[in-house]
Every structure is written in C-alpha cells, then in structure tokens.
Amino acid sequence: MNSAADFTSQDSATRISVGDAITPEGLGASSTPAPEETARYALLLGDDCLILAQRLGHWISRAPELEEDIALGNIALDLLGHARFLLTYAGSAWGKSEDDLAYFRSEEEFRSCRLVEQENGDFAQTIARQLLFSFYTHELYQRLIHSADSTLSAIADKALKEVDYHQDHAAQWLLRLGGGTEESSRRMQNGLEAVWPYLEELFADVEPTAELSKNDIAVLPSSLRENVLTRLTAIIEQAGLRVPDAKGALGADRSGRFSEHRGFILAEMQVLARQHPGATW
Amino acid sequence: MSIKKPELRAVDSPNQPITQDAHEAADDARVGWEHFQQLMEEDKRVEPRDWMPEQYRKTLVRQVSQHAHSEIIGMQPEGNWISRAPSLKRKSVLMAKVQDEAGHGLYLYSAAETLGTSRDEMYQQLYTGKAKYSSIFNYPARTWADVGAIGWLVDGAAITNQVPLCRASYGPYGRAMVRVCKEESFHQRQGWEILYTLSHGTEEQKQMAQDAVDRTYGPALQMFGPPDGDSPNSQQSMAWNIKRFSNDDLRQRFVDMIVPQAEALGLTLPDPELKWNEERGHYDYADLDWDEFFSVVKGNGPLNHQRLAHYRAARDNGAWVREAAAAYAAKQADATRGSALLSA
Numbered sequence: 170m171n172s173a174a175d176f177t178s179q180d181s182a183t184r185i186s187v188g189d190a191i192t193p194e195g196l197g198a199s200s201t202p203a204p205e206e207t208a209r210y211a212l213l214l215g216d217d218c219l220i221l222a223q224r225l226g227h228w229i230s231r232a233p234e235l236e237e238d239i240a241l242g243n244i245a246l247d248l249l250g251h252a253r254f255l256l257t258y259a260g261s262a263w264g265k266s267e268d269d270l271a272y273f274r275s276e277e278e279f280r281s282c283r284l285v286e287q288e289n290g291d292f293a294q295t296i297a298r299q300l301l302f303s304f305y306t307h308e309l310y311q312r313l314i315h316s317a318d319s320t321l322s323a324i325a326d327k328a329l330k331e332v333d334y335h336q337d338h339a340a341q342w343l344l345r346l347g348g349g350t351e352e353s354s355r356r357m358q359n360g361l362e363a364v365w366p367y368l369e370e371l372f373a374d375v376e377p378t379a380e381l382s383k384n385d386i387a388v389l390p391s392s393l394r395e396n397v398l399t400r401l402t403a404i405i406e407q408a409g410l411r412v413p414d415a416k417g418a419l420g421a422d423r424s425g426r427f428s429e430h431r432g433f434i435l436a437e438m439q440v441l442a443r444q445h446p447g448a449t450w
Numbered sequence: 451m452s453i454k455k456p457e458l459r460a461v462d463s464p465n466q467p468i469t470q471d472a473h474e475a476a477d478d479a480r481v482g483w484e485h486f487q488q489l490m491e492e493d494k495r496v497e498p499r500d501w502m503p504e505q506y507r508k509t510l511v512r513q514v515s516q517h518a519h520s521e522i523i524g525m526q527p528e529g530n531w532i533s534r535a536p537s538l539k540r541k542s543v544l545m546a547k548v549q550d551e552a553g554h555g556l557y558l559y560s561a562a563e564t565l566g567t568s569r570d571e572m573y574q575q576l577y578t579g580k581a582k583y584s585s586i587f588n589y590p591a592r593t594w595a596d597v598g599a600i601g602w603l604v605d606g607a608a609i610t611n612q613v614p615l616c617r618a619s620y621g622p623y624g625r626a627m628v629r630v631c632k633e634e635s636f637h638q639r640q641g642w643e644i645l646y647t648l649s650h651g652t653e654e655q656k657q658m659a660q661d662a663v664d665r666t667y668g669p670a671l672q673m674f675g676p677p678d679g680d681s682p683n684s685q686q687s688m689a690w691n692i693k694r695f696s697n698d699d700l701r702q703r704f705v706d707m708i709v710p711q712a713e714a715l716g717l718t719l720p721d722p723e724l725k726w727n728e729e730r731g732h733y734d735y736a737d738l739d740w741d742e743f744f745s746v747v748k749g750n751g752p753l754n755h756q757r758l759a760h761y762r763a764a765r766d767n768g769a770w771v772r773e774a775a776a777a778y779a780a781k782q783a784d785a786t787r788g789s790a791l792l793s794a
Contacts (some may be wrong), residue, residue, distance in 0.1 A: 193539075219538075226532045226541075229548050230525040230760070233768025234775075235556055238525070242549035249542050256538070268537045292771045320634050348781060349774025358768070412652040436570055441536045450594075450644075 181311030193253035193267055201261075206377040207318055210387050212270065213280040213378065213423060215255030219271060220431075221285035222249035223301060223438055225295070232278050233292055240338055244299070247331040254324045272442035276290070276432045280423045284367040286430040290360065293353070296342045297360035301401065303336035305371045308397050312388040321386065347408025354409065361405065362413045369417025372398075488542050493691055495621040500562040506690055509683065510566050515572045517560035520584035521551045522576070523757050527591035528600060536594060543640055543745065544597060550633045562620040575766055579758055584744065586669045588751030595648055595655075595662035601641015603663070603670035603708065609634045610704045611674060619691035642711065651718045656716075663712070664720045671735075672743045675703040680740075705733050747761060 225245035232238040256267040260316060284302060289295045313325035346357040372394040381387035397422060402412050420427030442450075482501020489496055496502055525548050532548065534540035559569045573652035575581035586604055599647065612631050612659070618624040648659035675681055675697040687693035695703075705724075712719050 221757075223533060226545055228528045229545070230522075231533060231764045233764075233769070233771035235522070235552055237768075238468065238552040239549055239556070239773075242545055242552065246542060246545050246549065249538065249545065253538050253542065266605060271538055272536075290766065329493070345775050346771070347777040349769070349776075349778040352770050352776075409467030437533050441534050445536070445652065448536075450540055450647060450651075 177231060177299045193250075193257040196254055196257050201440065203258050203262040203318075203320070205385055206225040206381055207264050207321070208259040209261040209280075209377045210347050210381050211255045211321065213257060213375075214268075215252045216279050216281040216343065217285050217302070217306075218248040219252035219367075220279075220281040220434060221298075222246070223434055224285065224289055224298075225343075227289060228295065235290075241295075244335050244338065247328075249336065251328045251331075252326070258320050258324065258368040268442065272439045273446075276425055276435055279425055279431060279435065281425075281431065282367065282370045282423055283418070283428050283430075284364060284371065285423075286434060287364055287367060288430065290363060291356055292342075293346055293356040294363050295360075296339055296343075296346065297357070297364045299335065299381035300339040300343055300404070301364055301368050301371075302400055303332055303339050304404075305368075305393065305438070306332045307336050308393045308400075309388055314395070315385070316387070317385040318450050343410075344406060345409045347405075347410045357408070359411050361410065362415065365413035372422075375423055397414035455541065468630055470784050481526050481609070487753045490500050490619065490689075490691060493619070495624065496619050497708070505686075507565050509687060510692065511562055511567050511624065513565070514562040514565070514623055514788065515575065516557055516564060516582050516584075517554045518539075518572065519576045519581050521555035521558065523528065523583045523587045524586065524604075525551045526556075526760055527587055527589075528597055529592060530595050534628070534696055535597075540644070546693075547601075547637050547640065550637065554626075554630045554633070557626040558623075561620075561626045564622045565620075566763055573765065577762055579749070582747065584673060585746040585751060586666075586673055588746050588754045589665070590753055592665075593658050593662060595658040596666070597661065598641045598644030598648060599662035599666040601637050601639075602645055602711070603641075603666045604673070605634050605637040605641060605759060607670045607704055609638060609706070610700055614694035615692075617691075617694060623692075642715070642744040645715050645717065659715075660717050667720050668738055669743075671701055671704070672740075674698070676740065676743070702732050705735050 175330050184436050189337035215337050223243045223331040225241050225248065227247070228241040230236055232241055252271075257268045260266055260270050284298060287294075287298055289298075307329070310325040312331040314322055314329065316322040316325065323337045343357065346356070374389060378387045378390060382392075418427070425431050442448075479501065481501075485500065486496065486502055486506075488494075491501070491777065496506075528544060528551075529548050532541065532545055534543050559572060562572060563569055572581070575584070591600065606619060609631060612627050612634065615627045616624055616631060618627065644657050645663070648655040650656075660766050675684075677697045678684065678698045684693060684696060688696070709719065721736050725734055726732075727734045745751070749755075
C-alpha cells in the first residue's frame with residue numbers, strides 16, 4: 170500500500186526505480202479524500218495531462234525515427250501517469266474512479282486548456298506544443314511541491330522529475346529544428362505561431378485555482394507567467410527563431426466553449442467504454 | 451556502427467590471379483573457417499569480428515531484419531487501440547507495450563548492423579516492400595479483444611519461437627533475444643489477462659473475446675513458418691545453431707501450451723480436430739490453410755497495403771526532420787572543430 174509520502178522519492182517511470190512502483194490504485198486506496206475545491210483543481214491539472222497524452226499517443230508508429238516513437242510514447246506514458254494520479258485524487262472527493270472521470274464526463278465537464286487540445290500538426294508543431302506545456306508544468310510543479318495539500322505536493326514531486334526530461338526533449342528538438350535546415354527552421358517557426366495563441370490560457374486565474382492559491386494549496390497561474398515567458402524567450406532566441414507576437418486567444422477559461430477539438434478527442438477516447446457502461450476491462 | 455566484413459576475396463573468387471596478398475587472405479580465411487567450425491561444434495558464440503561464411507551472415511541479416519521489421523509493423527495493429535483503450539490502466543499498459551515493440555525493433559536493427567548492414571538499408575528494404583515481416587500483422591485488430599488475442603496468441607507464439615533463439619550462435623542476436631523474451635512474456639500475460647477479464651465479463655465482452663481468438667488462432671499457428679517439408683532454409687539454420695527446433699516442433703509445443711490456457715479462459719479454439727493424442731503425448735490439430743498463408747506472404751493479405759502505406763507515410767513525413775537533425779549535428783561538429791583549431 171502506498172501512502173503519499175512513499176512516492177515522493179521515486180524516480181521517473183522512464184528510468185530504473187528502486188523499490189515498489191507507485192500506482193494510482195495505491196493512491197486511491199490510501200489517501201484521504203480530496204476536499205471538493207482541491208478535487209476540482211486536481212481535475213483541471215489532470216485533464217491537461219490526459220488530453221495531451223491522448224494527442225501524443227497518436228505519434229507511436231508515426232514518428233520521424235524509431236527513437237522518437239519511443240521518446241514521444243514515453244512522454245505520453247508519463248503524462249498519462251500524471252493524469253491517473255490527479256484524476257484518482259480528484260475522484261476521491263466524489264466517490265468516482267479515474268475511469269468514471271475520464272470516460273463518463275461530457276465535453277462541457279472537461280477542464281483541459283486549449284493548448285493540449287491542439288492538433289499534432291507536423292513534428293515541429295508537436296514539439297512547439299510540448300515546449301510550451303513542459304516549460305509551464307515544470308514551473309508549476311516546482312512550486313506545487315510546496316503545496317499545503319500533501320497529496321498534490323507528492324504528485325508534483327513525482328511528475329517534476331519526468332517533466333524535467335520532457336522539457337529537455339522539447340528544447341533539444343527546438344534547437345535542432347531551428348538550426349537545422351531552412352525547411353526545418355520555417356516549420357518550427359510555424360509550429361510556434363500555431364500554438365502561441367493558447368499560451369495565455371495557462372496563466373489565467375480561473376477558479377477554484379485562484380481561491381485555493383490563497384491557502385497555498387494551488388499555485389496562482391498568473392504568478393507563473395513571467396518565469397515561463399522568460400525561459401521560453403531565451404530558448405527560442407537561442408534556436409534562432411522569433412517569439413510570436415500573437416496575443417492570447419479569447420476565451421481563456423478552460424470551459425470548452427471556445428474549442429472545436431475537445432469533442433472529437435473525447436468521442437474517440439470514450440467510444441468503447443461508453444458502448445459498454447458498467448463493464449469491467 | 452558497421453563492422454567491416456573480413457576480406458575473403460581469395461576464397462570467394464577463385465579465378466583471380468593468385469598474388470602474395472591473395473595467399474595471405476586465403477590463409478586467413480582458412481584459419482577463420484576452422485575457427486568458425488570449432489565454434490559450431492562446441493556450440494559457442496560467433497561474435498561480430500569473427501570470420502563467418504557469407505551465407506551465415508546473409509541468413510542472419512535476413513532473419514534478424516525480418517524480425518525487426520515485424521516488431522515495427524506490429525506496432526500498428528495494437529497502436530490502433532491506444533486512443534480507444536477502455537480504461538486508463540489498459541491505455542497505459544498498451545502504450546508501454548507498443549513502445550516495447552519499438553525498443554525490440556531497435557535492439558534487433560542494432561544486432562543486424564553488427565553484421566555490416568546499415569539500419570537505413572534495412573529501412574529501405576521494408577519501405578520498398580522487398581523485405582518481409584510476420585504475416586500476422588497483415589490482419590486487422592478490429593476490436594479491443596484483438597489486443598488481448600495478439601498478446602496471448604501472437605506474443606505467445608513469438609516467445610515459443612524466440613526462447614530457443616536466446617541460444618542462437620550469433621552473440622548479438624542471442625543477447626538481444628534475452629531482453630526481448632523477458633518483455634514478451636510480460637506482454638503475453640497482459641494479453642491473457644485482457645481475454646480473461648473479457649471472458650468473465652458481459653455476454654458481449656465474452657463474444658468479443660471468442661471472435662478475436664477465432665480469427666487469430668490460425669494465423670498465430672502459421673507464425674512458426676511452413677511445415678518442415680516446405681521449409682528449405684531450416685536445415686542449414688539448424689546446422690549453424692541459429693535455429694534449435696523445427697517449425698513443426700515449435701508449433702506443436704505452442705499448441706500443447708495454449709489448449710489448457712484456452713480452457714482456463716473459458717474460450718474455445720476454432721479447430722474441431724483438436725484433441726489429445728495419448729500415443730504421441732501431444733494434441734493433434736487440423737492442417738492449416740497454407741494457400742492463404744502464402745497468398746498473404748505474397749502481399750495479398752487484408753492489410754498488406756495499409757501497413758506498408760502507414761510505414762511509408764511515417765518515413766516520408768519524417769524525412770525533413772531527419773535531414774534537419776543531420777544538418778544540425780554537422781554544424782555542431784564543425785563548430786566544435788573550429789573552436790578546437792582556435793584554441794590549438
């Protein structure tokens with residue numbers, strides 16, 4: 170049985186870990202139920218990871234090189250792991266499992282940001298999306314480690330080690346594509362332009378996040394903005410590319426009211442589970 | 451990294467004028483041949499730098515690269531279910547499994563490269579359709595239960611084939627197979643467990659499981675290759691300690707293994723002639739449809755075109771990325787050389 174404290178020192182799933190691997194089942198069985206508002210926050214964080222894992226999973230068998238099939242698959246797997254912890258913890262507030270939340274919520278009930286919902290596009294656009302998301306989550310989890318909620322803190326600690334590798338992967342590809350050929354530089358710039366309008370949503374002080382940040386349970390999104398932008402600007406310039414000047418797209422409230430992608434993503438992800446409600450898999 | 455082939459021209463081309471060099475090369479080849487024979491007799495391992503007969507090298511490149519290609523194409527049918535896996539745990543396990551297949555492809559291509567054939571060359575053979583891969587992947591993974599059936603029967607057949615390959619005489623191949631087998635046995639268990647859950651679930655789930663087993667059983671048994679009488683390369687591979695058991699022996703071993711497993715699953719195997727033969731101490735099973743098998747091998751299976759088109763699209767769409775990575779690496783190397791010159 171894992172308690173929150175047991176997995177604070179675990180290594181990435183992508184590296185060799187010592188001791189028992191942590192499982193969402195262990196977390197579900199052992200932690201105290203999340204308070205309602207904390208659960209809504211965990212759900213929001215978990216939805217981002219779940220949708221991005223769903224998007225990235227599509228690359229497996231379609232990547233430019235075998236090593237990238239493995240790398241993108243690995244990152245998707247890490248993100249799915251983070252989603253499972255966060256959804257399991259969120260569900261504890263309402264007596265729901267991670268699968269209840271993943272498969273039986275409607276488009277309107279998801280709280281994912283539009284950045285992770287964006288299509289894979291070409292490899293450069295996927296890397297651009299990874300770059301923004303991994304730089305954001307790295308900053309977020311570094312701060313969430315100090316959350317007053319011990320379960321969120323433990324999940325952040327576990328996820329941070331993996332996100333550290335995700336941002337390295339994205340940054341290395343940004344440099345390679347930015348400094349590779351004329352075509353790769355053009356595509357990488359286009360990729361950044363395509364996802365940049367959805368960066369601001371990550372820093373919007375939505376509820377319940379803003380309220381929870383007053384008690385140091387959540388991290389206030391707007392407080393992440395400066396560091397993330399500074400680091401992104403530096404790496405983009407190092408790659409010989411331009412920071413897009415696109416303003417944030419309107420509707421940065423994670424509601425789904427301003428996204429056309431979410432419905433398709435969920436339709437595909439949920440189809441089988443919904444054909445057999447109540448079945449065990 | 452490619453290993454340079456030993457120079458054997460003096461032996462390979464007896465019409466060349468015999469020079470001093472040719473005499474020395476012939477001596478080297480004779481010593482190499484004796485060493486190789488001794489390794490075979492003592493059932494020891496051949497390593498990349500050892501002399502080996504060209505035919506041994508070719509046989510291995512063909513076998514190892516076909517195996518690698520099978521892992522790569524095999525990612526497609528299961529990858530087809532990653533986005534729709536019915537629980538997050540199943541999704542996670544499936545993603546890890548398909549990723550393992552990519553890893554197996556990587557070890558195997560690396561093992562084949564030690565024989566002097568580059569990964570790009572092997573990719574090209576698959577891309578052009580010249581290279582073969584396991585025919586089973588030319589059948590569709592239509593339902594979630596196919597993920598279970600692939601794990602149980604396809605990976606199960608693969609393990610039965612591959613465990614003896616861990617002792618294959620060529621070192622890099624045998625060592626790659628040790629790791630592959632460890633992961634495959636985990637894959638087989640997860641496939642069996644998916645089917646067990648389905649066959650103990652709702653009536654619809656049980657039906658889904660039975661349907662997948664019905665479709666997968668025959669092609670899985672054919673994974674061992676044609677009957678011994680129609681398998682011309684087998685004898686030589688056995689003499690070279692690459693292959694340890696005949697196709698039919700391995701197939702029999704597999705059938706004997708899965709019959710009780712199917713009973714435990716509560717599913718039937720689609721062969722009315724399947725029954726225990728007391729005298730032989732094995733299960734008898736019906737002849738397989740070898741006309742269909744050879745037709746699929748020749749490219750006429752339900753999904754041969756789709757599988758290859760998927761692979762080609764991935765290679766084509768990724769070409770600019772590989773070019774960029776190579777260009778960037780070259781620029782970095784130039785910069786490093788430049789700064790080394792400046793500091794010298």
